Amino acid sequence: MIHLWQGDCLERIERLKESGITVDLTFLDPPFNQGKEYACVEDDLPEEEYWKWMHAICQATYENTTPGGAIYFMQREKNAEATLHTLRETGWVFQNLIIWLKKTSAVPGQRRFGKQFQIITFATKGKPARHFHRLRIDPPKPPNHKIPRENGIFVTDCWDDIREMTSGYLAGDEALRDKEGARLHKQQAPIALLRRILLSSTKPGDWTLDPCSGTGTTAVVADQLGRNCVAIEIDPNNVGIIDNRLKERRAADSICKHRVYYRYTPNLEESWNEQFAAQWYRENKIVH
Numbered sequence: 595m596i597h598l599w600q601g602d603c604l605e606r607i608e609r610l611k612e613s614g615i616t617v618d619l620t621f622l623d624p625p626f627n628q629g630k631e632y633a634c635v636e637d638d639l640p641e642e643e644y645w646k647w648m649h650a651i652c653q654a655t656y657e658n659t660t661p662g663g664a665i666y667f668m669q670r671e672k673n674a675e676a677t678l679h680t681l682r683e684t685g686w687v688f689q690n691l692i693i694w695l696k697k698t699s700a701v702p703g704q705r706r707f708g709k710q711f712q713i714i715t716f717a718t719k720g721k722p723a724r725h726f727h728r729l730r731i732d733p734p735k736p737p738n739h740k741i742p743r744e745n746g747i748f749v750t751d752c753w754d755d756i757r758e759m760t761s762g763y764l765a766g767d768e769a770l771r772d773k774e775g776a777r778l779h780k781q782q783a784p785i786a787l788l789r790r791i792l793l794s795s796t797k798p799g800d801w802t803l804d805p806c807s808g809t810g811t812t813a814v815v816a817d818q819l820g821r822n823c824v825a826i827e828i829d830p831n832n833v834g835i836i837d838n839r840l841k842e843r844r845a846a847d848s849i850c851k852h853r854v855y856y857r858y859t860p861n862l863e864e865s866w867n868e869q870f871a872a873q874w875y876r877e878n879k880i881v882h
């Protein structure tokens with residue numbers, strides 16, 4: 595089941611209790627306070643105000659999370675210190691600082707190295723995590739690789755195999771566009787990113803939460819994996835985009851692409867049940 599709620603995430607998270615929902619995993623991908631254009635939010639707050647806001651979201655999320663439940667908090671690498679601090683202050687237990695290495699884009703630097711990764715901090719409510727599925731993948735072997743590799747490798751904290759949704763044609767058919775070809779949302783996250791996060795830290799039937807949903811990537815993946823999702827988004831226009839996307843079920847949004855890449859994961863079928871994905875094409879249930 596997908597709950598699609600328009601409004602401010604802090605107010606809406608309060609509604610979780612009324613709805614009797616306890617969250618098992620949150621994907622938090624907020625505006626990064628870097629002066630980007632958002633219709634309903636100011637992305638240029640004083641530092642202190644911005645981190646007060648992040649603190650409030652992390653705290654409200656924590657209060658509504660099952661013991662051992664997870665948060666994956668995406669941020670710019672320059673905010674690593676503030677991110678870790680905010681999570682710790684709000685009770686979360688650090689698990690990993692995931693480096694999401696960009697494949698096609700970097701911010702050049704004149705007096706320092708160019709920046710080519712984003713951070714995703716994985717933390718849990720208490721230790722240990724209530725659920726963690728160790729995924730195995732089968733990336734191409736590097737040139738000159740001499741040791742035989744029969745059954746893939748475990749995913750580590752460096753994710754260099756998920757291409758970002760860059761601007762331009764490289765974003766491919768997954769990018770949501772209007773009739774003129776312009777992107778509907780510049781911060782759309784890739785399906786492959788959410789697929790990895792949800793497969794790692796949730797089971798079928800779990801509740802996921804995306805407080806700043808944008809185009810609803812978390813909900814689209816959750817729906818196909820048989821997880822529930824509360825998708826919150828402040829911009830009514832984006833809520834319309836999410837609603838359409840969930841109903842349209844585009845081939846480009848299918849999580850089934852590249853399943854073979856995960857084929858060496860132990861008990862994959864338990865977490866990634868192919869029937870759920872097949873069902874997705876027949877029905878989905880959206881509650882507003």
Ligand SMILES: C[S@@+](CC[C@H](N)C(=O)[O-])C[C@H]1O[C@@H](n2cnc3c(N)ncnc32)[C@H](O)[C@@H]1O
Pocket residue numbers: 601602603604623624625626632633634635779781782783784805806807808809810811812826827828829832
């Ligand atoms: C970085 S984008 C998220 C992109 C998303 N991960 C995706 O795959 O499309 C952040 C989103 O948060 C939304 N947002 C900003 N402030 C919010 C708030 N107070 N409550 C809910 N949503 C908010 C913005 O409108 C924007 O769409």
